[in-house]
Structures are given as C-alpha cells and as structure tokens.
Amino acid sequence: MIPMRFATRALRVAQEPDPKFRAVVPPLYQSSTFAWESLDDIPKIDYTRCTNPNRDMLEQVVASLENGRFGVLYSSGMAAIAATFSLLQNGDHMLMAEDIYGGTFRLAEKYLPKQGITTSFFDAHNPETIRKVVTPQTKLLIFESPTNPTLRCPDLRKVAEVAHEYGLTVVFDNTFASPALQNPLDLGSDIVVHSTTKYISGHSDVIGGATITNDLDIQNHLFEWNKAYGCAPSPFDNWLSLRGVRTLGLRMEKHCSNAQIVAEALTKAEGVTKVHYPGLPDHPDHEIAKSQMRGFGGMVSFELETVELARAVAESTKVFLLAESLGGVESLVAYPPLMSHATMTEEQRVERGIPPTMLRLSVGIEDPEDLVEDLIQAIASARKTTALV
Ligand SMILES: *Cc1c(COP(=O)(O)O)cnc(C)c1O
Numbered sequence: 001m002i003p004m005r006f007a008t009r010a011l012r013v014a015q016e017p018d019p020k021f022r023a024v025v026p027p028l029y030q031s032s033t034f035a036w037e038s039l040d041d042i043p044k045i046d047y048t049r050c051t052n053p054n055r056d057m058l059e060q061v062v063a064s065l066e067n068g069r070f071g072v073l074y075s076s077g078m079a080a081i082a083a084t085f086s087l088l089q090n091g092d093h094m095l096m097a098e099d100i101y102g103g104t105f106r107l108a109e110k111y112l113p114k115q116g117i118t119t120s121f122f123d124a125h126n127p128e129t130i131r132k133v134v135t136p137q138t139k140l141l142i143f144e145s146p147t148n149p150t151l152r153c154p155d156l157r158k159v160a161e162v163a164h165e166y167g168l169t170v171v172f173d174n175t176f177a178s179p180a181l182q183n184p185l186d187l188g189s190d191i192v193v194h195s196t197t198k199y200i201s202g203h204s205d206v207i208g209g210a211t212i213t214n215d216l217d218i219q220n221h222l223f224e225w226n227k228a229y230g231c232a233p234s235p236f237d238n239w240l241s242l243r244g245v246r247t248l249g250l251r252m253e254k255h256c257s258n259a260q261i262v263a264e265a266l267t268k269a270e271g272v273t274k275v276h277y278p279g280l281p282d283h284p285d286h287e288i289a290k291s292q293m294r295g296f297g298g299m300v301s302f303e304l305e306t307v308e309l310a311r312a313v314a315e316s317t318k319v320f321l322l323a324e325s326l327g328g329v330e331s332l333v334a335y336p337p338l339m340s341h342a343t344m345t346e347e348q349r350v351e352r353g354i355p356p357t358m359l360r361l362s363v364g365i366e367d368p369e370d371l372v373e374d375l376i377q378a379i380a381s382a383r384k385t386t387a388l389v
Pocket residue numbers: 076077078079101103144148173175176194195196197198207208209
C-alpha cells in the first residue's frame with residue numbers, strides 16, 4: 001500500500017472489498033466459530049473469543065491510526081486497562097496519576113491489592129514527583145491527558161522520559177484526545193489504551209476498548225490475556241466501531257471547533273466564574289497542549305457561581321442531554337459529583353480541583369450557534385429559578 005495520511009488510513013487500512021462479492025463495506029461476520037478445511041489447516045480465525053474478522057480488521061485500523069504496529073480490542077475500555085495491569089505480578093508496584101479516570105482508580109484501590117499489587121500516586125503535571133514514589137518494585141506507570149474533568153494536559157514526553165529512567169512500562173489512556181489529535185506512542189508511551197466507547201466509535205452505541213503497542217512481547221501477552229479472560233468484543237460492536245472510526249478525523253475537527261466556540265462563549269457568560277479548555281490562551285497547559293496535540297478536543301468544563309446554579313443549569317439545557325460518557329456526535333452535560341466522580345468524597349474532589357459548582361460538557365457536532373444559545377438560555381433560566389437575578 002502507498003503511504004497514507006490519517007483520514008485516508010481510517011477508510012482504507014485493512015478494508016479491501018470482500019473477496020466474494022466485492023462489497024465496499026466490510027461484511028459482518030456474526031459467527032462464533034469458523035469451519036476448518038482439514039485437520040492439517042488450522043484456520044487463522046477459528047473462534048470469536050480468540051478473534052474474529054471484524055475485530056481483526058478494526059485492530060489493524062486502530063493500530064494504524066495510533067502509528068502503532070499492533071492492536072488488541074476488548075469488550076470495554078476497563079477490560080483494556082485491566083489487561084495492561086496483568087503485566088504486573090504479586091509484589092509489583094505501580095504509579096498512577098492523581099487525576100486518573102475513576103474506573104482505573106477503582107481497580108488500583110479495590111482489586112489489585114488482592115493480587116499483591118500496590119499503587120502510589122504522582123502528579124503528572126510535575127513529573128519530578130515520580131522520583132519521590134518510585135521503588136525498586138515499581139514496574140508500570142499510567143496517566144492520561146486531557147484529564148477528567150479539569151482538562152489539564154501533562155507533558156507526555158517528560159512523564160515518559162522520567163518513567164523510562166527507572167525502566168517503567170508507560171501506559172497512556174488516550175480516550176479524551178483520540179488518535180486524531182494525539183499519538184502517545186510517538187511521544188514515548190509504550191502502550192496506548194482507549195475506551196473505544198468514546199470518540200473512536202463516536203455514536204454512543206457501543207462499549208469497547210483497545211490497546212496499541214509497538215512491542216511484540218507486550219502484544220502477545222495482551223492478546224493471550226484477552227483470550228484467557230474472555231473479554232472479546234462482539235462482531236457487531238466491532239462492525240459498528242469500524243463504521244464510526246471511518247469518520248473520526250472529520251468528527252474531531254467539528255468537535256474541536258465547536259468546543260472552542262462554546263468555551264469562548266462561556267468565558268463571557270454571566271454566572272460563569274471559570275472555564276477549563278486547553279484551547280483557551282489562559283489555560284495553564286495551553287502551550288503543552290499545542291506542542292503535543294493537533295487540536296484541543298471536544299471536552300469543556302466550567303464553574304458557576306453556586307452549587308444550586310450548577311445543578312439547575314445541568315437540568316435546564318435542551319440540546320445538551322444530561323448524561324454520563326463522552327465522545328459521541330450529540331452534546332452531553334455531566335455533573336461530576338453525582339456521575340463520573342461519585343465514588344470520591346467531597347473533600348477528595350475539591351482536593352483534585354473538582355468543586356461542586358463544576359459542569360462538564362462533551363461538545364458534539366451540532367450547529368455551534370444552537371449549543372451556545374442552549375447554554376446561555378439554561379444559565380439565564382437557572383439564575384432565575386435560583387433567585388440570583
Ligand atoms: C470511559 C473511559 C474509560 C472506561 O471505558 P469503558 O469503555 O466505559 O469501559 C477509561 N478511561 C477513560 C479516560 C474513559 O473516559
């Protein structure tokens with residue numbers, strides 16, 4: 001194949017017309033098992049828990065979009081993250097960014113200790129803190145950017161550099177940026193994980209996960225783990241995700257331009273005290289984001305004058321739907337204390353810069369004027385009902 005750029009790869013990698021009818025869209029192989037020609041010819045694909053044509057195809061596409069050699073797909077993002085933790089064994093220690101995804105934190109806090117694996121936390125925005133918590137038993141480090149929900153952007157190269165001084169395997173969760181905006185393998189990470197539920201599938205209709213790596217030993221381990229634990233995605237979910245990922249480049253352009261418009265409008269809105277978006281020039285990591293991303297993403301957070309106002313705004317939008325998750329074509333608004341960060345105490349949330357006055361937006365691909373008007377009307381109506389005007 002000739003060398004191809006991002007959007008072309010999304011449409012052409014591993015997607016030759018099917019050999020039987022020349023269908024342009026890859027057929028759905030909704031089959032648990034595949035017939036052998038003879039006992040001497042073991043088929044490459046024989047059972048869907050191990051792999052499946054739809055999965056194999058999507059693995060090649062996702063790996064290519066991350067500039068990686070190998071991919072494995074899972075039934076969820078959490079299964080992908082759990083797979084990377086299976087590189088650790090009894091007695092090993094792991095480093096986790098303080099502002100890691102809640103589900104990842106839950107594994108480290110509740111389940112890994114039962115296998116004799118311990119975790120310490122570090123501040124990814126200050127990579128020197130790695131040196132204070134690393135031990136001879138430390139084997140792996142995991143972090144992400146932009147972070148949830150404060151949308152801070154640690155320096156990927158610097159974190160990987162310090163971690164590699166200690167020989168750690170660097171795992172990066174690229175869910176919030178998507179491969180269209182940021183490629184962590186090129187910036188020093190050893191394994192990239194995705195919740196493909198979000199931007200990669202992009203239509204809020206699939207739960208899935210992926211790992212991508214250039215290291216064949218790691219790849220073989222992750223593939224075998226998935227086969228052993230049975231976290232295989234369904235063929236139809238892979239078919240849907242492939243349909244989604246084919247438009248990833250185009251969708252991300254719109255997510256980014258809409259989010260920039262929404263963020264700028266919010267900075268001028270009455271009742272809004274703070275806006276968190278890496279595309280705003282006064283964001284603390286604006287320059288870092290520019291140096292490692294091709295766009296600032298579709299996620300925006302903002303703070304309101306009071307808790308009552310924040311709750312009322314979340315319940316007053318008409319275009320933005322009040323729901324968890326992110327990365328779909330439709331815009332969503334979330335209230336972290338009752339959704340993504342409900343398992344933390346109020347004190348832990350405030351410590352991590354998540355006040356109860358904060359809302360998180362997943363900005364979709366609607367007309368940006370409608371999104372801005374919706375937020376402005378929601379804030380105005382919420383200020384009325386909470387008697388602020
Ligand atoms: C959603 C999400 C996950 C978990 O993915 P699931 O597909 O829900 O299992 C992991 N990391 C990040 C950053 C996420 O947003």
